[in-house]
Amino acid sequence: MAGGNGEGKRNGYAGRADILGLPVDRFTLREAAAAVSRAWSGGKFYHVVTANAEMLHRGIKDGELGAIIASADMVTADGAGVVLASRLLGCPVPERVAGYDLMMECLREAAGSAVPVYLLGARPEVLESAVERARELFPGLNVVGRQHGYFNAGDQDRIIAEICSRKPSLLLVALGVPRQEKWIYRYKEKLPPCVAVGVGGSLDVLAGRARRAPLWMQRAGLEWFYRLLKEPSRAGRMLSLPLFLLAVLGQALRKKRPR
Numbered sequence: 001m002a003g004g005n006g007e008g009k010r011n012g013y014a015g016r017a018d019i020l021g022l023p024v025d026r027f028t029l030r031e032a033a034a035a036v037s038r039a040w041s042g043g044k045f046y047h048v049v050t051a052n053a054e055m056l057h058r059g060i061k062d063g064e065l066g067a068i069i070a071s072a073d074m075v076t077a078d079g080a081g082v083v084l085a086s087r088l089l090g091c092p093v094p095e096r097v098a099g100y101d102l103m104m105e106c107l108r109e110a111a112g113s114a115v116p117v118y119l120l121g122a123r124p125e126v127l128e129s130a131v132e133r134a135r136e137l138f139p140g141l142n143v144v145g146r147q148h149g150y151f152n153a154g155d156q157d158r159i160i161a162e163i164c165s166r167k168p169s170l171l172l173v174a175l176g177v178p179r180q181e182k183w184i185y186r187y188k189e190k191l192p193p194c195v196a197v198g199v200g201g202s203l204d205v206l207a208g209r210a211r212r213a214p215l216w217m218q219r220a221g222l223e224w225f226y227r228l229l230k231e232p233s234r235a236g237r238m239l240s241l242p243l244f245l246l247a248v249l250g251q252a253l254r255k256k257r258p259r
């Protein structure tokens, strides 16, 4: 856990919020990126989950996902819904730490210190464009390997062996939620010591295949609405946002009720 790895003793780290029984680290983006760079020099496996409301809501229904989130070394508040939930529960996170922003900060840091990076996931052409774009944006970036995310179960051992042989310190996994979290958890004993981050659709954004909401919408906490407009097929999945907030309100009321 972030707290368990000594973050609690560092200045400014405000600990973890408990949202529906799942932990969320109260980090700013800078603090999260700094903790990641400390972790990749630490020689241990370190799992980062970037959790939005949809994932946390899923985590309370899917016990396996919930246990993975609970055991992750870092869980960031990836969305306005999670930030709002932390405020309603009286343990506010300082700001939203979006998976894409954290990935970009980590790539910047990695390029600055020639830290080896491996990218796993996304469609083959998206992955290629993402690597190209990352190298343009972060000169000196040391991409030691990549594998697209549309592989067969039979390729699993080869992929793990390849990642081990390339010895990345940063492993970005873009297989979608919850597959990427389950993949990281399942193979963490076989993977080399590194920081593994589930980054969802972030490689599509980096590759220019998907766009993030305009900054004013991100700042107003409306990125989910932008995504809904762009991908109406996600409407069913997004129903989890109001359900998540209702469950959080229930938790807040239970906390207030005198015993």
Ligand code: UDP
Pocket (backbone or CB within 6 Å): 121, 122, 123, 148, 149, 150, 174, 175, 176, 177, 178, 199, 200, 201, 202, 203, 204
């Ligand atoms: N993906 C993949 N293999 C799969 C399914 C999905 O590599 O079998 C990739 C997909 O191409 C995309 C990312 O996983 O790059 C998931 O994107 P999405 O926007 O769905 O992320 P989520 O909302 O699940 O975080």
